[in-house]
Amino acid sequence: MPTDLHVFAVPGLPDVTPDADLAALIAGAAARSGRGIVAGDVVVVAQKIVSKAEGALVRLDEVVPSPRAREWADTHGKDPRAIEVIFREARRIVRMERGVLIAETHHGFVCANAGVDASNVMPGFVTLLPRDPDASAERLRRAIAEESRCPVAVIVSDSFGRAWREGAVDVALGVAGLRPLVDYRGCVDPYGRRLESSVTALADELAGAAEIVMRKTARTPVAIVRGAGEWCGDGSGRELVRDASRDLFR
Amino acid sequence: MPTDLHVFAVPGLPDVTPDADLAALIAGAAARSGRGIVAGDVVVVAQKIVSKAEGALVRLDEVVPSPRAREWADTHGKDPRAIEVIFREARRIVRMERGVLIAETHHGFVCANAGVDASNVMPGFVTLLPRDPDASAERLRRAIAEESRCPVAVIVSDSFGRAWREGAVDVALGVAGLRPLVDYRGCVDPYGRRLESSVTALADELAGAAEIVMRKTARTPVAIVRGAGEWCGDGSGRELVRDASRDLFR
Numbered sequence: 001m002p003t004d005l006h007v008f009a010v011p012g013l014p015d016v017t018p019d020a021d022l023a024a025l026i027a028g029a030a031a032r033s034g035r036g037i038v039a040g041d042v043v044v045v046a047q048k049i050v051s052k053a054e055g056a057l058v059r060l061d062e063v064v065p066s067p068r069a070r071e072w073a074d075t076h077g078k079d080p081r082a083i084e085v086i087f088r089e090a091r092r093i094v095r096m097e098r099g100v101l102i103a104e105t106h107h108g109f110v111c112a113n114a115g116v117d118a119s120n121v122m123p124g125f126v127t128l129l130p131r132d133p134d135a136s137a138e139r140l141r142r143a144i145a146e147e148s149r150c151p152v153a154v155i156v157s158d159s160f161g162r163a164w165r166e167g168a169v170d171v172a173l174g175v176a177g178l179r180p181l182v183d184y185r186g187c188v189d190p191y192g193r194r195l196e197s198s199v200t201a202l203a204d205e206l207a208g209a210a211e212i213v214m215r216k217t218a219r220t221p222v223a224i225v226r227g228a229g230e231w232c233g234d235g236s237g238r239e240l241v242r243d244a245s246r247d248l249f250r
Numbered sequence: 251m252p253t254d255l256h257v258f259a260v261p262g263l264p265d266v267t268p269d270a271d272l273a274a275l276i277a278g279a280a281a282r283s284g285r286g287i288v289a290g291d292v293v294v295v296a297q298k299i300v301s302k303a304e305g306a307l308v309r310l311d312e313v314v315p316s317p318r319a320r321e322w323a324d325t326h327g328k329d330p331r332a333i334e335v336i337f338r339e340a341r342r343i344v345r346m347e348r349g350v351l352i353a354e355t356h357h358g359f360v361c362a363n364a365g366v367d368a369s370n371v372m373p374g375f376v377t378l379l380p381r382d383p384d385a386s387a388e389r390l391r392r393a394i395a396e397e398s399r400c401p402v403a404v405i406v407s408d409s410f411g412r413a414w415r416e417g418a419v420d421v422a423l424g425v426a427g428l429r430p431l432v433d434y435r436g437c438v439d440p441y442g443r444r445l446e447s448s449v450t451a452l453a454d455e456l457a458g459a460a461e462i463v464m465r466k467t468a469r470t471p472v473a474i475v476r477g478a479g480e481w482c483g484d485g486s487g488r489e490l491v492r493d494a495s496r497d498l499f500r
Binding site: 003004005006007008009015094095097098100102109110118119120121122123159161162163164165166167168169170171180181182184187189190191192193195198199200201202204205206208209211212213216219228239240241242247248 | 253254255256257258259265344345347348350352359360368369370371372373409411412413414415416417418419420421430431432434437439440441442443445448449450451452454455456458459461462463466469478489490491492497498
């Protein structure tokens with residue numbers, strides 16, 4: 001039986017500040033929108049507001065850039081303090097060219113600027129990725145479930161560039177209450193052939209769908225995907241990070 | 251004003267054979283499902299049935315494997331004829347390890363087995379990717395628009411593995427009637443800051459959303475995304491292929 005998905009942004013969220021009760025803000029905004037939150041909803045929350053609520057912000061005035069950060073920033077016309085923050089967040093610099101820094105974060109994510117970002121952030125500050133996006137997702141899941149009195153899943157999402165393809169897509173950094181991968185291996189196709197290597201990154205596809213309705217400039221950093229309840233269960237965003245030893249695409 | 255997306259599979263499609271009128275089959279199935287096709291719908295069609303309808307199939311009995319294909323197949327327990335077909339479809343072999351072949355196709359797609367696939371195909375055959383997925387999408391777009399008497403967009407999609415992350419996601423190989431990239435550069439965030447490098451691969455996110463409802467084993471290789479009409483316009487899947495010189499992630 002095919003599932004219908006319904007994907008919609010949650011309007012009316014206020015500006016999120018450190019120590020905001022993000023779950024209460026989300027549940028409240030969803031209730032005011034008239035659609036509420038129902039059992040099995042996947043609540044997709046942009047990393048930016050999770051980081052803001054958790055205080056994962058750095059005031060650039062308090063950053064003393066290293067000579068290396070200063071040199072690179074000067075060459076490429078960047079703020080040396082922001083570059084310093086990127087270096088601190090990076091476990092490894094993957095590429096550093098033409099003013100673009102691709103880094104592997106301590107979580108194992110590979111993304112531009114190690115996830116350090118100034119967009120949609122008050123001037124003079126940058127946000128970091130949440131320290132533990134799965135823990136962030138789990139805290140939100142519990143609190144939203146309590147506020148809305150029904151079981152939900154939560155994805156903490158961010159826009160990542162990719163190898164081989166133009167444009168960024170949203171992916172799931174943190175996941176709670178959802179199986180992030182759908183494993184079709186061993187399933188049989190209509191011709192009786194066993195599928196060999198079909199594992200789908202469901203949580204990333206859900207994050208991408210949510211991104212479409214969030215829009216980057218519309219102040220709607222939360223979206224709900226309704227209809228994916230069958231995939232609710234145990235899972236984490238960590239499962240989506242591919243170990244280097246298994247990665248033939250990098 | 252936020253957009254709602256509604257994503258649903260089109261049930262009741264018959265097995266697709268070479269020279270099938272795929273557009274008529276899709277429009278007919280959509281009409282029988284009671285939801286039809288409406289202006290602005292994005293019709294996402296799995297590559298597999300596009301290839302089947304276009305006759306992009308190879309009968310393995312007619313393939314004579316090269317010594318190189320034979321050697322590699324023997325080492326990894328694969329069918330040397332299928333490996334030979336992969337070699338023919340590949341412009342470049344990216345990686346060839348542990349029984350996995352990652353190749354760049356003549357289109358510039360980087361994917362497992364150069365897109366050559368035996369799943370959901372009658373025994374003894376493999377499918378190739380469509381020669382020109384944008385042309386396939388455009389033919390379908392025109393014919394579906396004519397059948398359903400309203401303007402639609404078409405995405406020809408396939409599941410691709412990725413660098414850095416576990417699991418495959420569906421991406422747009424061919425696009426017609428849709429702008430595949432949304433460019434937020436120059437837009438201003440709520441703090442007045444100009445967004446620097448925000449280009450979103452909308453068509454890939456739409457393909458991923460459609461994949462969720464298609465399911466690999468449910469015989470529903472067509473899905474409709476309703477609500478994305480504002481992005482209808484001119485575009486192609488080619489725009490999503492990143493030129494090597496611009497790719498810092500590879």
